Amino acid sequence: xxxFIPREVESLWTLFTAPTVWAxxxxxxxxxxxxxxxxxxxxxxxxxxxRLALGGFTIVALAVIVxxxxxxxxxxxxxxxxxxxxxxxxxxRTLFQGYATLLLSGLSFVAVVYAAIPxxxxxxxxx
Amino acid sequence: xxxxxxxSPEERAAQEERLRKVWKTPGGWRYWTxxxxxxxxxxxxxxxxxFMLFAGALALLMRAQLATPNNDLVSAELYNQAFTLxxxxxxxxxxxxxxxxxxxxxxxxxxxxxxxxxxxLSAFGFxxxxxxxxxxxxxxxxxxxxxxxxxxxxxxxxDKEYAGIGADIWLLGLSFxxxxxxxxxxxxxxxxxxxxAPGMRINMMPMFAWYLLIVAGMILFAFPPLIxxxxxxxxxxxxxxxxxxxxxxxxxxxxxxxxxxFGHPEVYIIxxxxxxxxxxxxxxxxxxxxxxxxxxxxAAVGTGFLSFGLWVHHMFTTGLPQISLAFFSAASEAVxxxxxxxxxxxxxxxxxxxxxxxxxxxxxxxxxxxxxIGGLTGVMVALAPFDWQAHDTYFIVAHLHYVLIGGMFFPIxxxxxxxxxxxxxxxxxxxxxxxxxxxxxxxxxxAFFPMHFSGLRGMPRRVFTxxxxxxxxxxxxxxxxxxxxxxxxxxxxxxxxxxxKPEPETRNLNPWNxxxxxxxxxxxxxxxxxxxxxxxxxxxxxxxxxxxxxxEAGRYYLPDAKSGKRETLVTSVLDAEPIQCLRVGGVxxxxxxxxxxxxxxxxxxxxxxxxxxxxxxVITFIAILxxxxxxxxxxxxxxxxDVGLGKTLPVYVxxxxxxxxxxxxxxxxxxxxxxxxxxxxxxxxxxVHDDFTAGxxxxxxxxxxxxxxxxxxAWLLTIAARxxxxxxxxxxxxxxxxxxxxxxxxxxxxxxxxxxxxMDPTSNVYPATVWVxxxxxxxxxxxxxxxxxxxxxxxxxGRMTAEYDQDIRNVTLYWHFMAFTAVVTFAVLGLFPMVSx
Numbered sequence: 001x002x003x004f005i006p007r008e009v010e011s012l013w014t015l016f017t018a019p020t021v022w023a024x025x026x027x028x029x030x031x032x033x034x035x036x037x038x039x040x041x042x043x044x045x046x047x048x049x050x051r052l053a054l055g056g057f058t059i060v061a062l063a064v065i066v067x068x069x070x071x072x073x074x075x076x077x078x079x080x081x082x083x084x085x086x087x088x089x090x091x092x093r094t095l096f097q098g099y100a101t102l103l104l105s106g107l108s109f110v111a112v113v114y115a116a117i118p119x120x121x122x123x124x125x126x127x
Numbered sequence: 128x129x130x131x132x133x134x135s136p137e138e139r140a141a142q143e144e145r146l147r148k149v150w151k152t153p154g155g156w157r158y159w160t161x162x163x164x165x166x167x168x169x170x171x172x173x174x175x176x177x178f179m180l181f182a183g184a185l186a187l188l189m190r191a192q193l194a195t196p197n198n199d200l201v202s203a204e205l206y207n208q209a210f211t212l213x214x215x216x217x218x219x220x221x222x223x224x225x226x227x228x229x230x231x232x233x234x235x236x237x238x239x240x241x242x243x244x245x246x247x248l249s250a251f252g253f254x255x256x257x258x259x260x261x262x263x264x265x266x267x268x269x270x271x272x273x274x275x276x277x278x279x280x281x282x283x284x285x286d287k288e289y290a291g292i293g294a295d296i297w298l299l300g301l302s303f304x305x306x307x308x309x310x311x312x313x314x315x316x317x318x319x320x321x322x323x324a325p326g327m328r329i330n331m332m333p334m335f336a337w338y339l340l341i342v343a344g345m346i347l348f349a350f351p352p353l354i355x356x357x358x359x360x361x362x363x364x365x366x367x368x369x370x371x372x373x374x375x376x377x378x379x380x381x382x383x384x385x386x387x388x389f390g391h392p393e394v395y396i397i398x399x400x401x402x403x404x405x406x407x408x409x410x411x412x413x414x415x416x417x418x419x420x421x422x423x424x425x426a427a428v429g430t431g432f433l434s435f436g437l438w439v440h441h442m443f444t445t446g447l448p449q450i451s452l453a454f455f456s457a458a459s460e461a462v463x464x465x466x467x468x469x470x471x472x473x474x475x476x477x478x479x480x481x482x483x484x485x486x487x488x489x490x491x492x493x494x495x496x497x498x499x500i501g502g503l504t505g506v507m508v509a510l511a512p513f514d515w516q517a518h519d520t521y522f523i524v525a526h527l528h529y530v531l532i533g534g535m536f537f538p539i540x541x542x543x544x545x546x547x548x549x550x551x552x553x554x555x556x557x558x559x560x561x562x563x564x565x566x567x568x569x570x571x572x573x574a575f576f577p578m579h580f581s582g583l584r585g586m587p588r589r590v591f592t593x594x595x596x597x598x599x600x601x602x603x604x605x606x607x608x609x610x611x612x613x614x615x616x617x618x619x620x621x622x623x624x625x626x627x628k629p630e631p632e633t634r635n636l637n638p639w640n641x642x643x644x645x646x647x648x649x650x651x652x653x654x655x656x657x658x659x660x661x662x663x664x665x666x667x668x669x670x671x672x673x674x675x676x677x678x679e680a681g682r683y684y685l686p687d688a689k690s691g692k693r694e695t696l697v698t699s700v701l702d703a704e705p706i707q708c709l710r711v712g713g714v715x716x717x718x719x720x721x722x723x724x725x726x727x728x729x730x731x732x733x734x735x736x737x738x739x740x741x742x743x744x745v746i747t748f749i750a751i752l753x754x755x756x757x758x759x760x761x762x763x764x765x766x767x768x769d770v771g772l773g774k775t776l777p778v779y780v781x782x783x784x785x786x787x788x789x790x791x792x793x794x795x796x797x798x799x800x801x802x803x804x805x806x807x808x809x810x811x812x813x814x815v816h817d818d819f820t821a822g823x824x825x826x827x828x829x830x831x832x833x834x835x836x837x838x839x840x841a842w843l844l845t846i847a848a849r850x851x852x853x854x855x856x857x858x859x860x861x862x863x864x865x866x867x868x869x870x871x872x873x874x875x876x877x878x879x880x881x882x883x884x885x886m887d888p889t890s891n892v893y894p895a896t897v898w899v900x901x902x903x904x905x906x907x908x909x910x911x912x913x914x915x916x917x918x919x920x921x922x923x924x925g926r927m928t929a930e931y932d933q934d935i936r937n938v939t940l941y942w943h944f945m946a947f948t949a950v951v952t953f954a955v956l957g958l959f960p961m962v963s964x
Contacts, residue, residue: 093328115458
């Protein structure tokens with residue numbers, strides 16, 4: 001069976017995967033409630049539905065971040081070697097990338113959870 | 128392992144002679160045509176510092192006015208101009224440019240490059256900044272300065288009765304300076320990604336470079352929304368297009384969104400480079416590598432991203448739904464995590480090393496202490512309910528000055544103490560420095576700590592006087608006394624910089640025993656690196672034996688300048704393997720002329736002098752074309768050159784491997800962000816109205832769809848031109864010629880929709896929005912035509928061939944963005960009204 005887990009790539013951009021997921025999640029949540037609260041009267045949707053949908057969106061975002069963290073962990077050789085990863089070799093550079101990406105995935109995970117907290121506690125478009 | 132070069136003393140002397148000649152800074156008045164990073168960086172820095180002193184003087188004027196209740200030292204109008212200009216100058220003319228200055232000055236040396244890839248672009252940025260800055264600052268002497276606060280909120284700032292020419296000066300002067308900032312961002316990103324010394328892999332980069340890379344990326348996404356906002360604002364002021372006028376469907380809140388999408392990341396754009404300086408200083412004075420290099424990268428990248436999720440915390444009191452506020456409150460708390468990480472990294476480095484207490488450390492530590500207090504009040508005001516109480520009071524004034532002066536000003540001063548020997552070969556005085564520090568530290572706290580209390584007691588910001596017996600008198604008097612003590616500290620520092628200093632007895636290039644590469648440079652030579660070393664460590668001066676001597680003996684890459692041209696190495700992004708010997712622009716008038724002419728456009732526009740505007744625009748256009756024609760994508764006399772150590776590298780590279788392609792890509796990302804902001808505006812107006820067209824007819828679907836198809840056709844023709852060029856000039860020329868004709872038709876079709884349907888942009892915000900988006904795309908189409916015509920001319924002139932095809936490749940890249948812009952524009956304008964109906 002072909003694995004669904006992406007193969008390792010040589011790129012600087014992978015570093016930004018998890019923060020980008022955070023950004024998409026953040027903008028998505030903000031835009032969704034902004035549009036909903038402005039157009040609630042013309043939409044046949046309850047605020048509950050919006051919250052649930054965004055809750056699902058949050059779970060997807062967190063899952064992508066976990067996947068990115070797994071890939072980073074793999075790039076970091078599953079943590080077999082300790083930082084600082086300052087060796088002047090391709091391996092040293094790859095380990096550094098993996099470790100930094102893993103750290104950023106952690107931060108992004110927490111930031112997505114933070115952004116989801118209002119969905120738990122706020123139940124209407126109160127101004 | 129590569130065998131290093133070995134030259135006899137005579138050979139070395141001859142090499143040095145050639146290098147000196149190539150990199151020589153011209154003398155006399157031609158000095159000002161220099162484009163070398165060390166000159167531009169220095170001018171930039173000194174100019175920004177001078178603007179800071181000017182804005183500081185305005186602050187003292189305000190504090191003098193507020194010392195006692197019911198004071199009448201200055202009028203309300205002058206006070207309004209003073210605080211508006213104080214904020215504007217500090218943010219736009221000091222805080223951002225000073226870091227661009229430091230980056231332009233330091234980066235090549237830190238990265239082991241001779242020069243950044245686009246020295247003339249840096250020069251252009253500097254001259255734009257200087258002219259724009261003088262224009263904005265000078266206005267107060269004619270009682271014409273902006274007076275509506277540094278954020279220019281409409282409807283106050285769109286009211287021509289109240290905010291006269293000052294608002295236009297703000298909008299146009301600063302738009303001009305934003306161009307300079309984006310130019311600097313392009314230079315910095317390409318420089319860091321492509322111009323590092325061989326072997327300096329991304330896990331070897333100096334911390335400063337990591338921070339600057341992130342900051343330059345942030346500029347690309349933060350400044351364009353403000354440019355988009357400026358366009359809307361100026362269209363309202365100049366032509367009465369009602370973007371912010373509620374009576375005709377506009378909404379002032381859109382300006383607040385666009386301003387703060389810029390304004391909040393801006394705070395971190397200012398803060399991160401200052402922290403980057405600390406990340407260079409702390410390891411040096413702890414005499415050990417930084418603890419947690421990867422954690423610093425986490426902090427820089429994390430802060431860079433999260434800072435874009437904070438803008439609404441400036442708008443907590445504007446009546447947005449509370450759940451929206453809560454998202455931004457959450458992000459505002461989350462950003463404390465990476466910010467805290469970097470401070471803990473510094474503390475850990477100091478604990479793990481042996482700390483040498485010196486002036487840079489004193490200023491750094493003092494700054495951090497102040498910043499932490501500002502950070503803690505930041506956590507308080509990030510909570511919406513607390514902010515509802517504190518908003519627009521002196522509590523906020525205290526908070527922002529603790530953050531900016533602690534997080535930015537003190538570290539900059541620390542950086543100046545640290546790098547002064549790098550610039551001049553001499554150290555600043557310890558004794559003067561200590562006096563300056565204590566005056567500044569004590570003065571700052573006496574000035575700003577009491578503002579927390581006057582704020583909590585309800586004193587609003589931006590009032591030119593206040594009645595007695597409100598319990599504010601004592602706090603204000605203290606603040607004024609503190610401000611003058613602080614200013615005395617700054618003055619002491621300035622005198623120390625300019626007082627004559629004796630020549631040092633022994634030549635010591637690295638007086639602090641630092642480990643990073645920039646300290647190998649000799650400030651008395653213009654060439655930067657004598658030879659470009661191979662890097663195998665994060666702290667090469669500590670860990671690579673004989674590095675200094677080998678560099679100076681020319682034993683590494685590019686020890687010579689036989690071609691008589693300014694050359695630097697281009698390396699690969701991840702592993703810094705040498706891939707090109709890049710020839711960079713030398714001394715030239717053209718950046719200065721282009722910048723001054725472009726400045727003329729903005730200044731003439733301010734006063735609605737249409738003929739000078741057009742004249743200056745034509746000069747700018749010709750100057751830039753001349754600059755490109757004579758200075759870029761030059762066909763070299765030889766394909767490959769010997770760069771030393773037995774390596775030959777190509778001189779001419781095109782496509783994604785070239786620096787020019789990257790510059791185009793980065794510029795267009797910024798341009799795309801501005802476009803996205805305009806589209807955001809379109810949908811913003813859709814959300815605030817039940818019927819956003821207000822019953823007006825739209826552009827219809829026909830003409831927008833015609834324009835869309837024509838733009839896509841022109842894009843395909845451009846791609847075809849690039850492909851055909853590889854086979855010979857004939858097909859390429861036909862495709863380009865056809866592309867020009869189709870693009871002209873596409874532009875006309877783009878305007879036909881709103882024109883044929885008689886949309887009057889002054890009647891309502893809907894037609895105004897349609898017009899502004901259509902115009903944006905058509906103007907880009909016009910630029911696309913110029914580019915196609917330019918490539919055509921280059922082909923006919925024999926300057927673009929199948930082998931040397933940078934021009935057409937970069938133009939094609941532009942057209943990818945152009946096609947995207949056109950598709951989004953005409954799909955939204957033509958189809959969305961039908962969908963939403």
